[in-house]
Amino acid sequence: MSRIGKRPIDIPSKVTVTIDGQHVTVKGPKGELDRVVSEQIKVEQEGEKILVERRNESRTARQRHGLSRTLIANMVEGVSKGFEKRLSIQGVGYRAQVQGRNLILNVGYSKPVEIVPPEGIQVKVENNTNLIVSGINKETVGDIAAKIRSVRPPEPYKGKGIRYADEKVRRKAGKAGKK
Numbered sequence: 001m002s003r004i005g006k007r008p009i010d011i012p013s014k015v016t017v018t019i020d021g022q023h024v025t026v027k028g029p030k031g032e033l034d035r036v037v038s039e040q041i042k043v044e045q046e047g048e049k050i051l052v053e054r055r056n057e058s059r060t061a062r063q064r065h066g067l068s069r070t071l072i073a074n075m076v077e078g079v080s081k082g083f084e085k086r087l088s089i090q091g092v093g094y095r096a097q098v099q100g101r102n103l104i105l106n107v108g109y110s111k112p113v114e115i116v117p118p119e120g121i122q123v124k125v126e127n128n129t130n131l132i133v134s135g136i137n138k139e140t141v142g143d144i145a146a147k148i149r150s151v152r153p154p155e156p157y158k159g160k161g162i163r164y165a166d167e168k169v170r171r172k173a174g175k176a177g178k179k
Contacts, residue, residue, distance in 0.1 A: 005065035008051040009073045012080045017050060021044050023140075024072055028079025031136045032118065034076060041068045050076075074138045077114040084134035085145035089161035094152075095128040103131075107162065115151070117144055 011017055015028040024043055025034040037043055040061035042053045052069040054061045075085075089096055094107045103123045105113040117123050119133040121144050131148065135141045145164070152160035154169045163169060 003066075004032055005052055005054070006157050007069065009052070009069065009076055011045075011048050011050060011076060017045055017076070017077055019045055019050075024075070026072075026074075026075040026079050030079050030082050031074045033079055033137060035071060036066045036070070037068050040064060043068070043072065043169070056162045062090055078136040078138055082134055082140045083138045084132055084135050085141055086165035087131040087133070087145060087148060088165050089129040089162050090154070091152075091158075094160070094162075096125045097124050097128065098123060103148065105148070105151055105162075108160075109152075111158075113151050115144075115148060123148075131162075 018025040022037045040055050042055050044051045054065050097104050103115040105123045124132040133145045149162045152161045154163040157174050159169050
């Protein structure tokens with residue numbers, strides 16, 4: 001039995017939820033998100049709570065129960081608070097800047113790398129080396145942060161590259177430490 005799927009989702013005061021069959025729409029102060037939930041999942045609103053239940057006990061229904069509840073909870077949290085991922089750039093001469101909406105990364109390649117964020121995603125740069133990716137959709141924020149990190153992932157010898165702010169990079173000794 002899904003323990004996550006059983007938990008009701010609290011709806012904040014400024015958020016409105018519309019459930020039309022399998023189509024769930026969430027509106028809040030930061031924006032609007034919608035998603036179509038699997039046919040095997042039933043979504044109901046009771047007062048200030050959303051309940052997610054299975055229609056049957058099939059394996060796929062059990063698998064999607066907790067997933068659907070988490071996706072809806074992320075939608076509610078996204079339109080009320082928003083999500084953000086922080087990245088940091090380490091390396092001599094490595095830096096980032098924002099031109100318009102686009103992110104320009106200078107990370108040791110012959111040409112700068114330009115990343116165009118999708119609608120609803122904001123990228124901010126602090127001190128040329130700290131990035132903040134923010135938006136209301138948790139999935140898209142994580143995808144863009146991973147795309148930025150994949151331009152130059154941190155390497156284990158000198159630690160140069162783009163990493164998440166809370167990421168620990170295991171360092172290796174290199175040739176000099178092989179004695």
